[in-house]
Amino acid sequence: MDATKYKNQILAKAQELGFFYCGFSKAGFLEDEAPRLENWLKNNHQGKMSYMENHFDKRLDPSKLVPGAKSVISLLFNYATDHKQLDVEAPKISKYAYGEDYHYLVKERLVELFSFIKDLVGEVEGRAFVDSAPVMDKAWASKAGLGWIGKNSNLIHPKEGSFFFIAELITDLDFEQDGPMKDYCGTCTKCIDDCPTEAIVAPYVVDGSKCISYLTIELKDELLPNEFKGKMDNWAFGCDVCQDVCPWNRFSKPHKEERFQNPKLLDFTKKDWMDLNEETYRELLKRSPLKRAKFKGIKRNLLFIDPTTK
Numbered sequence: 001m002d003a004t005k006y007k008n009q010i011l012a013k014a015q016e017l018g019f020f021y022c023g024f025s026k027a028g029f030l031e032d033e034a035p036r037l038e039n040w041l042k043n044n045h046q047g048k049m050s051y052m053e054n055h056f057d058k059r060l061d062p063s064k065l066v067p068g069a070k071s072v073i074s075l076l077f078n079y080a081t082d083h084k085q086l087d088v089e090a091p092k093i094s095k096y097a098y099g100e101d102y103h104y105l106v107k108e109r110l111v112e113l114f115s116f117i118k119d120l121v122g123e124v125e126g127r128a129f130v131d132s133a134p135v136m137d138k139a140w141a142s143k144a145g146l147g148w149i150g151k152n153s154n155l156i157h158p159k160e161g162s163f164f165f166i167a168e169l170i171t172d173l174d175f176e177q178d179g180p181m182k183d184y185c186g187t188c189t190k191c192i193d194d195c196p197t198e199a200i201v202a203p204y205v206v207d208g209s210k211c212i213s214y215l216t217i218e219l220k221d222e223l224l225p226n227e228f229k230g231k232m233d234n235w236a237f238g239c240d241v242c243q244d245v246c247p248w249n250r251f252s253k254p255h256k257e258e259r260f261q262n263p264k265l266l267d268f269t270k271k272d273w274m275d276l277n278e279e280t281y282r283e284l285l286k287r288s289p290l291k292r293a294k295f296k297g298i299k300r301n302l303l304f305i306d307p308t309t310k
């Protein structure tokens with residue numbers, strides 16, 4: 001069903017729900033991404049994220065996730081903030097983790113948007129995704145004209161930078177496609193030059209196994225690899241360097257979402273982190289993305305960046 005005439009109503013509802021951008025693309029096999037993904041896996045850039053090796057076809061073809069898929073509706077949810085960790089010496093936490101885990105909030109809003117679309121259009125087959133299934137969210141958002149994939153492999157919106165979450169609805173509705181958008185990285189190489197672990201091994205290629213986000217969150221080993229000793233730039237959970245240095249992020253504006261703020265976490269001093277025990281961890285990090293690394297993982301990261309941690 002051609003649902004292009006409903007686009008404006010969907011856009012308005014998406015904005016009302018807090019998504020600051022919404023774009024439409026045609027669902028189909030991601031031909032350009034297929035060889036890139038294949039090479040990336042062949043070079044073991046996924047490290048121990050074995051889930052990346054699974055569902056190769058599903059990643060590239062949305063009709064394998066939603067039979068009869070015709071469109072991908074991509075949505076951006078802002079998490080840019082001017083809040084900072086109070087103690088400049090405290091182990092650093094990625095901005096996206098300053099408050100409640102985005103999976104809860106963004107999924108709730110996405111499900112609401114999908115209900116709205118069903119009420120508006122009638123019977124719709126589809127599924128909602130927030131970083132929860134093998135969906136190449138950046139590729140779809142870029143096809144939908146919401147930005148381009150930069151040399152740091154993040155989606156960059158020309159008016160907002162890259163501090164946002166990406167969500168999508170894959171549906172059997174047909175829409176005119178909005179994108180894609182041109183690449184505006186130009187001759188810039190700031191993200192490549194400033195990455196603390198040299199994880200951006202070539203423009204547009206991040207070796208996940210060297211990335212601090214992978215090391216501090218995804219890697220479940222008891223110890224972090226010694227080759228990264230002294231290179232972690234004090235990051236204990238995630239890393240924002242390649243986004244912080246990106247000139248396009250000077251356009252980002254702070255979000256207004258209270259649930260993305262946990263003032264207690266930002267007030268935590270270096271000493272508080274070093275003394276962190278399981279009870280405080282549970283209390284402080286209720287519904288936090290840091291839960292993904294588990295207490296053991298956070299302690300491991302803290303010890304790695306500062307061996308004086310208790």
Ligand code: SF4
Pocket residue numbers: 152194195196197198199200206210211212213238239240241242243
């Ligand atoms: S997140 Fe940090 S470690 Fe990973 S590529 Fe970007 S700058 Fe490098």
Ligand code: SF4
Pocket residue numbers: 150151152153156184185186188189190191192242245246247248
């Ligand atoms: S820092 Fe420069 S090269 Fe890297 S993503 Fe941003 S604009 Fe592109």
